[in-house]
Amino acid sequence: xxxxxxxxxxxxxIALGVVLYRGLSLNPQDxxxxxxxxxxxxxxxxxxxxxxxxxxxxxLLGDIVLVNVWATWCPTCKYEHxxxxxxxxxxxxxxxxxxYKDERDGAQKWLKYYEDPYVFSIxxxxxxxxxxxxxxxxxxxxxxxxxxxxxxxxxxxIDTRVWRREFEPLIAQLIEEKKQGK
Amino acid sequence: MRLISIFxxxxxxxxxxxxxxxxxxxxxxxxxxxxKIRFQALSKELRCPKCQNQNLADSNSPIAQDLRKxxxxxxxxxxxxxxxxxFMVNRYGEFVLYRPRVSGLTYILWFGPAVLILLxxxxxxxxxxRKPVDKKTLALSVEQQDKLKKLLNDK
Numbered sequence: 001x002x003x004x005x006x007x008x009x010x011x012x013x014i015a016l017g018v019v020l021y022r023g024l025s026l027n028p029q030d031x032x033x034x035x036x037x038x039x040x041x042x043x044x045x046x047x048x049x050x051x052x053x054x055x056x057x058x059x060l061l062g063d064i065v066l067v068n069v070w071a072t073w074c075p076t077c078k079y080e081h082x083x084x085x086x087x088x089x090x091x092x093x094x095x096x097x098x099x100y101k102d103e104r105d106g107a108q109k110w111l112k113y114y115e116d117p118y119v120f121s122i123x124x125x126x127x128x129x130x131x132x133x134x135x136x137x138x139x140x141x142x143x144x145x146x147x148x149x150x151x152x153x154x155x156x157x158i159d160t161r162v163w164r165r166e167f168e169p170l171i172a173q174l175i176e177e178k179k180q181g182k
Numbered sequence: 183m184r185l186i187s188i189f190x191x192x193x194x195x196x197x198x199x200x201x202x203x204x205x206x207x208x209x210x211x212x213x214x215x216x217x218k219i220r221f222q223a224l225s226k227e228l229r230c231p232k233c234q235n236q237n238l239a240d241s242n243s244p245i246a247q248d249l250r251k252x253x254x255x256x257x258x259x260x261x262x263x264x265x266x267x268x269f270m271v272n273r274y275g276e277f278v279l280y281r282p283r284v285s286g287l288t289y290i291l292w293f294g295p296a297v298l299i300l301l302x303x304x305x306x307x308x309x310x311x312r313k314p315v316d317k318k319t320l321a322l323s324v325e326q327q328d329k330l331k332k333l334l335n336d337k
Binding site for chain 2 (some may be wrong): 028031033034035101127131132133134136137
């Protein structure tokens with residue numbers, strides 16, 4: 001017993017070291033969204049390509065939906081763009097864009113130049129929907145189930161590795177839920 | 183005299199030019215002094231989600247600017263502090279609060295230090311109050327004395 005107490009400080013320091021070392025490899029940007037489990041916020045905004053078409057949260061209902069927050073001022077969005085084009089070919093999900101605090105002309109040109117992967121892009125010039133979604137930068141991607149409930153928020157670029165690790169299991173689960181009629 | 187006036191004029195021009203070229207700073211017009219103080223207090227209490235070690239008042243990131251604007255709008259609408267905090271937490275999570283609310287998740291943050299101090303005090307008290315060893319118990323008993331003598335004599 002006496003011997004154990006003598007080693008207690010050493011044990012405590014090692015334990016503290018382990019905790020702090022783990023902290024080094026954590027990503028501080030990786031925060032859970034406050035909106036996971038809540039319905040998609042209400043909105044009523046124009047689409048990027050058609051300023052006469054007003055879309056709302058009801059337009060996203062019924063499918064397994066990805067909402068990708070993007071902008072032309074965001075260099076990482078350019079990096080993830082080819083992967084999004086790939087994801088858009090997946091028939092089991094629908095990919096929508098949320099053009100966040102951007103200029104319409106530039107954004108339209110970008111989609112023409114790089115190929116438009118989105119069913120449509122919501123044009124959120126003022127960032128109001130972004131604010132309601134708790135967006136703090138671009139790119140960010142939200143997974144919304146067929147009931148319109150936000151199931152995941154991912155901040156950062158999507159590539160093949162991230163897609164496999166972060167999204168594929170959840171999408172598979174959602175497809176299963178939808179099949180079972182949940 | 184004339185030199186001085188020219189000098190003053192030059193100073194005025196320089197100051198004027200500097201003011202004109204200063205970076206644009208947001209200006210908010212508050213209804214009253216209380217609202218202004220509340221704005222300042224809240225923007226110090228709320229954390230910028232992007233630049234995580236700065237509060238809204240400190241940060242220049244676009245999201246912090248947006249949130250300051252939103253904060254101002256909410257104050258102008260006459261929202262209470264608690265409503266504004268709820269608004270932010272509902273969107274950005276508990277993380278935006280520099281002083282997290284007391285909940286199951288944050289008990290260790292709130293009470294951990296007090297518990298540690300208490301533990302320390304208890305340890306100190308126990309150590310200090312431990313009775314010093316009695317000298318009589320340290321002394322050798324008669325048998326031990328005999329044994330010792332024998333040993334010494336053997337040599």
